[in-house]
Amino acid sequence: MIDITAAGLDFSLIAPEIALLVAAFIILLTGYVRGLSNLSFTIAFIGLVVGIALSVGQWGQQASGFYGMVTCDNFGVAFKVMFASITLLVLLLGTRYMKSRGILKPEYYALLLISTMGMMVMANTTDLVVMFLGLEIMSIPLYVLAGFARRSLESNESGLKYFIMGSFASAFLLMGIAFIFGASGTTELRRIVADIGFIIDHHRIFLYTGVTLILVGFGFKVAAVPFHSWVPDVYQGAPTPVTAFFSVGPKAAGFAVLLRIFLFGFAGLAFLSSVFWVLAVLTMTIGNVLALRQKNVKRLLAYSSIAHAGYILVALAVGGENAISAAVFYLVAYAVFNLGGFAVVTLLETRSGCKSDFVELPGLSKAHPYLSAVLALFMFALSGFPPTVGFFGKFYLFAAAVKANFIWLTVIGVMNSFLSVYYYLRVIKASYIDPSEKSWAPVTYSPAMLVVLFITVIGTLGLGLFPQQLLQFAREAIFAFL
């Protein structure tokens, strides 16, 4: 007899996901009704706000439902609030851009919401099957969003490359989960943790094969070197608001799942630490070195996002409470200032014919002193200068590494951080010092964009001045995690 009671199916555990899905479906239903299509933005906005409110309401809860498929804990809730907030900011910063390119369709909102819902599903579970499903719910709308500018050849190419790489990675992930299932007879991480000793003794080969394949799959998703080659093309070709979303949302979701799988599920496998050590060093170094020569700001930010993934991989190599809370801190901080950076790029690209190459930047400081100051602030935050939150993100991460005796990893990380200053400063130099040759087409601000810039600037500086609050939040988020 199947037990369909509160103990089995507790819909309050997935209330935020339901809210987003309902909003997305309403948008799809009303989007092409005459007179209602203008409501899409409002519906998406309301759906996200309701989603955030419901997620916040789950804070402090420690419950499991749907026969162990869904687990609601602070870690998941923290990420759910983060995903919905990211989407809210992307929604605000993107509308004007999409309209100016003639691609502001109702599906844009629906796809963003469904993708966000997929991320929430990923963060809200300890079961590998549900993680896989969440990952696909997240990825499939993203393939469409990358190619959303149907007439643009770059966008086509971006969507195609993202689709091929994404589905390739999913296949690895599925194979990995199959082998983990073969080794342990379950896909539930808590049961794997309980039996890990037995599994290592009896099914070592299956387990190691599975873990390696899963690592490859998520390596693609979070853009760790050597699985990073798709990132620059996809980021450059996709519509800029979508790129902003790519660079923070799916990355945070990928890391949420990586942290759960490798620092909780397979914490018993000691060799993983050295694997992540190598991955972190490769990702940081190659991301930063390739970023040095870029001529396009979007592509530069793509390589910088690879490098930042490398910094967060340090936390996976280190492990332990300090490192995980530092990783959560870093992901929040990175989301704030990276979205800010992309907001400025989006604003610059709303001018016709602008592709955000470096040669288009000179003259910005004269025409728009405030905007170029804001751009400089985000570049300083990305390179990790105090008193921005970027500094404290790196500080906590490397402090955790030093405390756990990962001295060389820290040294390489700090050297990389210095290396990255060079190319971030190139953006500032281009906008302040380089002489401008042609006249500067002015930028017009939209109210939504001003809100986004205001929030991200306040976040970058405010969290930089009071990092303790955010760190406290990160510690509470992982309270029940280990």
Place this chain on the structure above:
Amino acid sequence: MIPISAYLIVAAVLFGIGTVGVLISRNMIVVFMCVELMLNAANLALIAFSRALNIMDGHVFVFLALAVAAAEAAVGLAIVLAVYRNRETVNIDRFDMMKW
């Protein structure tokens, strides 16, 4: 009774063919088929494990994986079609607009 290792070898071979195909094929449709081959190799491994362990979970998981593969196929073919309309080619080597 065929041992589980036989099924796993077939799955591994299919997965290997798929991986190599994705990496070396120049035709988008073939790449796409190779990805499907990899997914089905994973499905085969899941079914084999599920039978060997006598746990039904793997069977259910395969249904979910099939649904995901179908959704991916729908979106993937739509993207290929959109690209073909603009470029009139499905050769991957021609998609090199963005390079540094």
